[in-house]
Amino acid sequence: MAWHNGRLKAAVALVAALLVPVTAVSAAEAEPQAQNVAAAALPPGSPAAVNGQLKVCGVRLCNQSGKQIQLRGMSTHGIQWYSQCIKTASLDALANDWKADVLRIAMYVQEGGYETNPRKFTDMVHGYIEEATKRGLYALVDFHQLSPGDPNYNLSRAKTFFKEIAARHKDKTNIIYDMANEPNGVSWPKVKSYAEALIPTIRAEDSDSLVLVGTHGWSTFGLSDGKDPQEVIKNPIKATNLMYTFHFYANSHKQEYINTLSKVADQVPVFVTEFGTQTASGDGGNDFATSQKYIDLMKAKKISWTNWNFSDDKRSGAVFKGGTCAGNSFTGTGPLKPAGVWVRDRIRTADDF
Template identity: 65%
Template sequence: MSRKLRSVLAAGAVTALAALSLAVAVSTAGAAGTPTATFTKVSEWGSGFEGRYTIVNGGTTTLSTWQVSFTLPAGTTISSHWDATRSGSGQQVVFGNVGWNGNVAPGASVTFGFIGVGSGSPTGCLLNGQPCAGGTQPSPSASSPRPPSPSASPSRPPSPSASPSRPPSPSPSASPNPGTPVAANGQLRVCGRQLCNKNGKAIQLRGMSTHGIQWYASCATAASLSVLASEWQADVLRISMYIQEGGYETDPRRYTDMVHNYIELATARGMYAIVDWHMLDPGDPNYNLARAKTFFTEIAQRHANKVNVLYEIANEPSGVNWATIKSYADQLIPVIRAQDAEAVVLVGTPDWSSLGVSGSGGGVSTIAANPVATGNVMYVFHFYAASHGDAYYNTFAQAIDTLPMFVTEFGTQEYTGDGPNNFTMSQRYLDLMAAKKVSWTNWNFSDDFRSGAVFTSGTCSAGAFSGTSRLKPAGAWVRDRIRTPDDF
């Protein structure tokens, strides 16, 4: 959002977020002085969960290799995994180290993860043939025989910013559900000034942005996203992860895992997922460049085999000119491309992604004269119709005829995300975007008290997402427009 959420403290949402990310440990602490492997359910939804194993070397010598085996209950399977090799048969699963995480020094730890389908949890865990909780195996015949060693895996690139090659083992992705936007369109790409599908046809995606996931995770759940996909018929979900404002910088691991989860939830529902690096204050994206390289390397590596992920690398730059933003993009995009060579990247524009209209950071002609030095890139515009009238509209119309544009955030209200709705001006913008096939996501899919949130207060805690009875006027308006038949 543009300058409109500097210090929101939503106690109820924070409580819900804590509940969402509550870890359910199913392995006890290990015996002192031995390696252990502990399983955690990072998050759960109706049909599955994200699981993580943490291997801690509590011994005095370095582990040169590791292997974790366990049994899944009937009805539970694994659809994808990362940071490990996988073998085994039936319900017996074996994970082994890949080239870069086999050595675990005393006191150090490594993790690997997977997406489980079903609700069960692993049992009978063994780490290098010994109980995962630590100690020694009481009898060789008391557990499943040790499976054969998994095949070797190529080494991980030495650093996010120095690797020109694609990582060897991104997680596999299930085929998209038939009849969904992703199934219809597949891998997107930029063709000329438009977003095109796998068949080279220019398309428009329509959908919603979450609010900040540090505050409103209870509004973006498996249940609510099923409603968004099926009842609202949304094509795309924008996952809004703030960097400051109590977000990513406070706990990078937690928020990275949350984004992984939201990508999987969107994928399972056949929607595209925009990973929104929601930098806001400070407005210079270079302030967070190192963090962005770390984050996008992991996100892109894990999801490289998916065709539905887009990367928005700078939400709303401010106080800097286009040359500064471009310098940031030119450094970060190669990091993403090293992992995911085909995904579309979205780049914010000067003065809160207003194409310079809200300040003096440079306009359409400045960007066109010095574009980002790579292909498959689109430029971002944000508007709030009750505040952003003809000057913004006319600049945006000029941009559409000059640059590949994507509106990743708009509201029918004032730029604060609150106040009266201007549906007439909003419809002018939407008519222009429909005619020119410019994709958009609306701010925001939450029950925040402001008029720009689609749900009335208390909707998310009640889980009452279906239907229209809990929608604010802006929510009902945008829902109807998302439901407009697609032209794929």
């Protein structure tokens, strides 16, 4: 049924796009008025148009034709801090110059994010989804829970948020729901309980889009919390079309983490929704050699990824040089820090869709 539903959703989206003109609203301007933005259409030949409705096949990610694929792209920084970096010029560069497949929309729940103004941040996400869609990118909606580490603290907020997001965008074939960013200091059974409590809320609106959930230990399958990654494998979440997320920062997470990712990716479906070439702080020196080991592994095993982060934050993990986001020059390598040059080059070598 997933394949048929995907075709139906694509048809509905196309009809909607033909009937309603697309409104030229930049993502940076997508504030509370975002609910009035007309539904965007996927450009022919774009990654999301070619691949359509995503589905899990075995332990891999497949497109609407059942072909195993790897998506590559970028994560925003927290949209409460760096929305100025997500605008028409930067998103055009991401889609056309970087040739990305996916935009991860990092909506923090705490730290000045969603809980301070649910209406504002939900509408911002609506706007970013439409902007990604207009460019043929997958829109990965990240419920960026971080502190407290137990996602159950935000369960009611997550249900409210995802119910509206799924209800509005259920007919899109390029939507991905990430239910919890980095659970930490919490047991795997509690994370599983959260996911199994939230998934029915999403599925009541959207029956077949891809859902993701962070694993314990800051999305390391428990490794960074000193737990056995096999806890997840032995006690999987009861859901369909679901993948587990893994995060790494190459200058902190060396061979043990590479080995863990390699092993678990052969046991359950995995999506690397966040990684950096620096230390776990998102700052410090770049370890491109270890990063390349991860890139090679993810390519070999068709593990999709998004890099942290698409902003001009002062840290080395932000791809743009300071001050870049105040202007409109985002193409080429000129505006980029070393990590940005490195990751752009690897995004541009697209998978064979």
